Structure formats: C-alpha cells, structure tokens
Amino acid sequence: MYVHKDFMQHKSIGLVTYETKLFWKSEHMEHILVTGGGGFIGSHLARFLYQQGNFVRVVDVKFDGYIQERYCNESLELDLRTWENCLSATKGIDKVYNLAANMGGIAFITAVGAEVMHDNVLINNYMLEASRRNQVKRYLFASSACVYPTYRQTDPNAKGLKEEDAYPADPDNFYGWEKLFTEKMCEAYQRDHDLDIRIVRYHNVYGPEGTYAGGREKSPAALCRKVAEASNPGTITIWGDGKQTRSYCYIDDAVLGTVMVMKSNYDKPTNIGSDRLVSIDELADIIIKISGKYITKKYDPRAPQGVRGRNADLTIVRKKIGWEPKVSLEQGLEKTYKWIEMQCKKASTIAGLRDHA
Numbered sequence: 001m002y003v004h005k006d007f008m009q010h011k012s013i014g015l016v017t018y019e020t021k022l023f024w025k026s027e028h029m030e031h032i033l034v035t036g037g038g039g040f041i042g043s044h045l046a047r048f049l050y051q052q053g054n055f056v057r058v059v060d061v062k063f064d065g066y067i068q069e070r071y072c073n074e075s076l077e078l079d080l081r082t083w084e085n086c087l088s089a090t091k092g093i094d095k096v097y098n099l100a101a102n103m104g105g106i107a108f109i110t111a112v113g114a115e116v117m118h119d120n121v122l123i124n125n126y127m128l129e130a131s132r133r134n135q136v137k138r139y140l141f142a143s144s145a146c147v148y149p150t151y152r153q154t155d156p157n158a159k160g161l162k163e164e165d166a167y168p169a170d171p172d173n174f175y176g177w178e179k180l181f182t183e184k185m186c187e188a189y190q191r192d193h194d195l196d197i198r199i200v201r202y203h204n205v206y207g208p209e210g211t212y213a214g215g216r217e218k219s220p221a222a223l224c225r226k227v228a229e230a231s232n233p234g235t236i237t238i239w240g241d242g243k244q245t246r247s248y249c250y251i252d253d254a255v256l257g258t259v260m261v262m263k264s265n266y267d268k269p270t271n272i273g274s275d276r277l278v279s280i281d282e283l284a285d286i287i288i289k290i291s292g293k294y295i296t297k298k299y300d301p302r303a304p305q306g307v308r309g310r311n312a313d314l315t316i317v318r319k320k321i322g323w324e325p326k327v328s329l330e331q332g333l334e335k336t337y338k339w340i341e342m343q344c345k346k347a348s349t350i351a352g353l354r355d356h357a
Contacts, residue, residue, distance in 0.1 A: 031055045031092055035080060035127065036099035037072065038063035040210035041142070041202070041254060045097060047071035048255050059089045060100065066209040081122040086130035093134065095262065098127050099142040103175060104216030106239075109146070110304045113174035120175075124182040128189050140198040140262050141186050143269060145310060146176030147201060153307035156245045158277060160313030163201070163269050172307055183269060190267065198261050203273025203312040207251030207332060208339030219280060220248060220287075220336060227287050228341040233294040240305030242281035242297065247274040247311045250332035253325040257317065266320040273312035274325045280305075286330060290337045 032049050036042035038060030050056040050071050058072040061079050078085040080100050090096060102119040103109065109116065124141070131139050148161045149170035171177050183199055190197040206220035213225055219239075226236040249257075249272065257272040278286075281297070288295045317323050 029054055030094045031057070032095045032097065033057045033059065033089055033093040034072070034097045034099065035059050035089065035123075036101060036142070037075075038077075039099065040064075040207075041205055041251065041258075042097075042099040043067050043071060044207070044209070044251050045099070045255050045258060048259065049097075057089070057093065059085075064211065080127060081119055083126050083130070086123075086126035087133065090127070090130045090134040090136055093131075094137045096127065096131050096136050096139045097142070097258070097262065098124065098140065100127070101142070104211075105218040105222065106304045106306045108216050109173050109175040110306070116175050117178045120178045121181070124185065128185060128195070132189060132193050132195055136195070138196040138198065138262065139186070139189075140200065140258070141182060142258075143179045143183055143199050143201045144176065145201055145203040145271070145273065145312065146173060147171055147180040147183065148176075148310070150307060153310050156243050156279065156309040158245055158309030158311045160275050160311045161271070162313040163271060163316055165313075166269070197267055198264075199267075199269040200258055200261050200272045201269055202249070202254060203271060203310070204246050204248045205251055205254040205272075206248050206336060208336050210251070212340045212343060219246070220283065220333065221340060223280075223284050223287050224333070224337045224340040225344060227284075227291045227293065227295060228337065228344040230293065230295055233296070235296045235298055236284065237303075238280060238284060238297050238299050239303035240280065241299055241301060242284070243279055244305050244307075245277050245279050245309040245311070246283075247277055248283070248329055248332070249273045249312075249325055250327035250329075250335075253327050257321070257323045257325075260321050260323045261317075264321050266316075268316075270317050270321065271312045271314060272317065272323075273314070274329070275312050275314050276329060277309070277311045278329065283329075283333075286333055287337055290330075290334050291341070 032054050034042050034046040037046045037058030046056050046058045056072040057074040059076045059078050100123050102116050147166050150172040186197045189195040211217045212221040261270050
C-alpha cells in the first residue's frame with residue numbers, strides 16, 4: 001500500500017475527485033465490477049478505482065448522470081433482479097463491490113417495505129451466486145447502519161454503535177432487516193463456498209453529485225436543497241423536533257474506507273462513518289451559515305425522523321484497517337451545499353425558460 005504524505009497531512013482535496021498519486025500504486029490492473037455504479041456512492045467509488053488504473057465495469061438499472069467525466073471502462077444498464085444479468089455482469093471479474101440496492105432517505109425507507117426487501121434480496125442472492133460461479137476472488141457487500149437495533153438508538157446522546165451491537169437484532173425498518181439478512185447470507189457463502197467476503201456498514205454518507213431532490217435524498221442533501229431554494233430572509237422546515245442526532249461521513253472518506261476494507265485481510269462487518277455526533281438542528285445551522293442567508297427554522301413533528309440517536313464506533317476500522325474520516329463536517333457540507341445550490345439555480349433557470357416558451 002502506498003499512501004502519499006500529503007493525504008496523511010490532509011491537505012485540501014478537490015470536489016470529490018482524488019488524485020491517483022494520493023493513494024495506491026496498482027501493482028497490476030484488476031478487473032473490478034461496481035454494481036449500483038450509477039448512483040451516489042457507487043459512481044464515486046468507480047471513479048476512484050478507475051483513476052487507480054483498474055479495469056472498471058459499472059452496472060446499474062439507471063444512471064443519474066451527475067458525474068460528467070469518464071469514470072469507468074464499461075457502463076452497462078442491467079436489472080440485477082434478473083439472474084442472467086448478474087451472471088453476465090460478473091463474468092471475467094476479479095473483485096465485486098456490490099452497492100446495488102433499492103433505497104433512499106428516511107421518507108422512502110419508512111414508507112416502502114415489500115418492494116425494498118423483494119428487490120434487494122433478489123439482487124444480493126443472485127449476485128452472490130453469480131460471483132461464486134464466475135470465481136470472483138473477493139466480494140464486498142455495502143451494508144448500512146440501519147442494521148443496528150432500535151433499542152440501542154433511543155437517546156439523542158447516542159453512544160457509538162459497535163459492530164457487535166447488531167445482535168440481538170431489531171432494526172427499525174425493513175431496509176435494515178434486508179441488509180442484516182444479506183450480511184448473514186454473505187457469511188454463509190464464505191463458510192460453505194470459500195467466497196472471500198468483505199462487509200462495510202455505511203453511516204450517513206453525503207457529498208456532491210448525488211440525489212438531492214425527489215424523495216430519496218438523505219438529510220444533508222435535503223437540508224442543503226431547502227436552504228438553497230429558500231428566499232433571503234426565509235424559512236425552512238425541519239422534520240421532527242430537530243433534536244434527533246446522527247453522524248455524517250463525507251463521500252471521499254467513505255470511498256477510501258471502502259477500498260481499504262476491500263484490500264485488507266479483515267473479513268467481518270466494519271463501520272464506515274464518523275463518530276462526531278450532531279443534531280439535525282446543528283446540521284441545519286451549519287448549512288445556513290455556509291449559505292450566508294438569514295434563515296429561520298420551523299418543525300414538523302409528524303414527518304418521518306427515524307431513530308432518536310445514531311453514532312458510529314470506529315474502534316475496529318481504526319485498529320484493523322487503519323482508516324478514519326479526515327474531512328470535517330463543515331468542509332464537506334460547504335462542498336455539498338455549493339454543488340446543490342448550483343443544481344437548484346440550473347433547475348430554476350430551466351423552469352423559467354419553459355414558463356416563457
């Protein structure tokens with residue numbers, strides 16, 4: 001592994017894009033598949049792996065198109081709920097990063113259950129079996145902090161969730177149950193078929209070039225959009241009472257952590273997130289300050305808000321992987337807000353042109 005000293009000192013990095021010299025010099029080109037590569041984390045991960053000199057195949061049922069430059073060798077539009085597509089996608093592949101999922105923010109995953117479980121179980125079942133049959137050397141599954149039990153997340157002053165805390169199981173939504181089930185399915189394939197497995201549990205990954213509107217966006221993107229669209233002075237609505245807490249991990253950090261887990265010898269579930277706990281109120285205040293606007297907040301206690309408090313314990317990932325987040329919440333939100341503000345302005349201009357057409 002080669003880590004450039006500038007990264008260790010954490011000098012300023014550009015918008016989501018890593019320079020190749022900052023990380024690994026590939027000893028040889030690997031053939032890598034990134035499923036869900038048309039989405040937020042998947043597209044950023046694919047770009048990073050492509051910049052490292054690997055052959056990268058990206059597969060998704062649709063592509064959001066936010067990343068404009070070339071970020072893979074192959075881009076295939078395939079529905080991975082179909083067995084033949086999974087078999088085709090994994091052919092000739094050394095490593096699989098399986099990020100494909102039907103998912104979204106708290107509004108979506110609390111409203112939709114059967115569709116999420118049906119789609120994701122099919123995808124993960126077929127992807128594991130196809131990877132086994134095509135003799136994939138290593139397989140990473142993108143899990144979620146949603147696997148953690150509700151009874152450990154009732155206090156806003158939340159202690160960091162350790163990987164072992166997932167059991168006894170009691171996720172607060174169907175999405176979390178599906179993720180936990182798939183973790184066990186990965187474990188079974190590892191035991192019975194010697195498939196080399198890695199599992200990352202993402203904790204609220206955010207950043208530019210991702211979903212920011214439409215109902216599937218997560219809280220940082222939703223709040224950035226609300227502030228960007230608000231007048232000055234103006235008002236935004238916070239879901240819940242604003243006292244619920246979370247920790248947030250910037251996309252660049254999450255991508256690096258994911259690749260480091262894949263390259264490591266550690267094969268147990270691993271948290272990828274931040275251990276800085278903030279309330280939704282605090283998150284909104286940071287974004288408002290970045291915007292330079294005078295914004296007041298009102299609250300909607302009837303809106304979905306998820307668990308009361310969630311934080312990540314990073315003991316294992318620091319000790320076993322040597323990773324921890326480097327980008328501060330303020331730095332990450334500034335990049336995210338500026339990108340979303342730009343998208344909102346573009347959308348407003350296009351809407352204005354249509355109105356006058």
